[in-house]
Amino acid sequence: MPSQVPRIPDFLYGTAWKEDRTAALTELAIRAGFRGIDTANQRRHYFEAGVGEGLAAAYRAGIVTRADLFLQTKFTYQRGQDHRLPYDPSASLSEQVAQSLAGSLEHLDCDAVDSFVLHGPSSNYDWTEDDAEVWEAMRRERDAGHTRLLGVSNVLLRHLEQMADAHAEPPAIVQNRCYARLGWDREVRLFCRERNIVYQGFSLLTANVEVLRHPLIAQLAARLGANPAQIVFAFAHATGMLPLTGTSNAEHMKLDLAGAGLALSAEAVEAIESLVG
Numbered sequence: 001m002p003s004q005v006p007r008i009p010d011f012l013y014g015t016a017w018k019e020d021r022t023a024a025l026t027e028l029a030i031r032a033g034f035r036g037i038d039t040a041n042q043r044r045h046y047f048e049a050g051v052g053e054g055l056a057a058a059y060r061a062g063i064v065t066r067a068d069l070f071l072q073t074k075f076t077y078q079r080g081q082d083h084r085l086p087y088d089p090s091a092s093l094s095e096q097v098a099q100s101l102a103g104s105l106e107h108l109d110c111d112a113v114d115s116f117v118l119h120g121p122s123s124n125y126d127w128t129e130d131d132a133e134v135w136e137a138m139r140r141e142r143d144a145g146h147t148r149l150l151g152v153s154n155v156l157l158r159h160l161e162q163m164a165d166a167h168a169e170p171p172a173i174v175q176n177r178c179y180a181r182l183g184w185d186r187e188v189r190l191f192c193r194e195r196n197i198v199y200q201g202f203s204l205l206t207a208n209v210e211v212l213r214h215p216l217i218a219q220l221a222a223r224l225g226a227n228p229a230q231i232v233f234a235f236a237h238a239t240g241m242l243p244l245t246g247t248s249n250a251e252h253m254k255l256d257l258a259g260a261g262l263a264l265s266a267e268a269v270e271a272i273e274s275l276v277g
């Protein structure tokens, strides 16, 4: 484990869908001020080795050290992968988890990540025996010092409740797509808040185009001298979410980071909560 593990930063930079721009954009994001990096050992959507190259460039340039960063990766079931698997598909799920994380540590050139997340449960409805096996294997990785925290992603409240019935240990992190029309994932956020679980929201802009175009958001943006995307990130921050952005644009990187720091009034937060759902 790194000797000084950072607290979880206020914003995560997401590295999905960047292919051969992954290294340069990861470095750029760190230069822009991001200290949390989200990736996955899932070559179909992420180029994790490229993230490692970007980190190495930032270390070489003296911008940060490993201890300044919060690094998060994921284990993805075979059904979420393409042919470029990060494990032997004939191995047990427990072994696949260990192989996947070992590959991530190699890609990111570190002894441990800060967070290791189950990318999605094996069923869209239930927490299954396969998930239980994977979770136990993830716990063993944590106990072996290969990650500081464990999380789950793409979960329903039902998954979390079944998980709580099946395991003594809850996740430290939940990462979900956050739709405003579903009350910004209100039920899952409440579950997390009551248990001190960090809720990470993604697709805050892409899943919520109707919010970005809403007159109330335009008014708030004008009042604060901000843009609508920044209002969404300010809202996420005000509600206790840890937002992700995967912007490929240097100016948007700075705007997104600054957005999370904007102060919204309690009335504005309440209005955005129920703006479209």
Ligand SMILES: NC(=O)c1ccc[n+]([C@@H]2O[C@H](COP(=O)([O-])OP(=O)(O)OC[C@H]3O[C@@H](n4cnc5c(N)ncnc54)[C@H](OP(=O)(O)O)[C@@H]3O)[C@@H](O)[C@H]2O)c1
Binding pocket: 013, 014, 015, 016, 017, 038, 039, 119, 153, 154, 175, 201, 202, 203, 204, 205, 206, 227, 229, 230, 244, 245, 246, 247, 248, 249, 252, 253, 255, 256
């Ligand atoms: N757990 C999962 O299953 C899962 C699934 C999806 C994503 N994720 C994670 O979440 C990360 C982020 O994904 P995402 O779906 O939230 O977003 P995304 O795919 O990165 O899309 C963000 C979009 O918003 C635009 N944007 C960002 N800041 C803006 C600004 N200030 N003004 C105007 N446009 C702006 C970006 O365009 P520009 O590039 O032009 O700025 C981009 O089109 C991913 O990289 C990945 O790490 C996880």
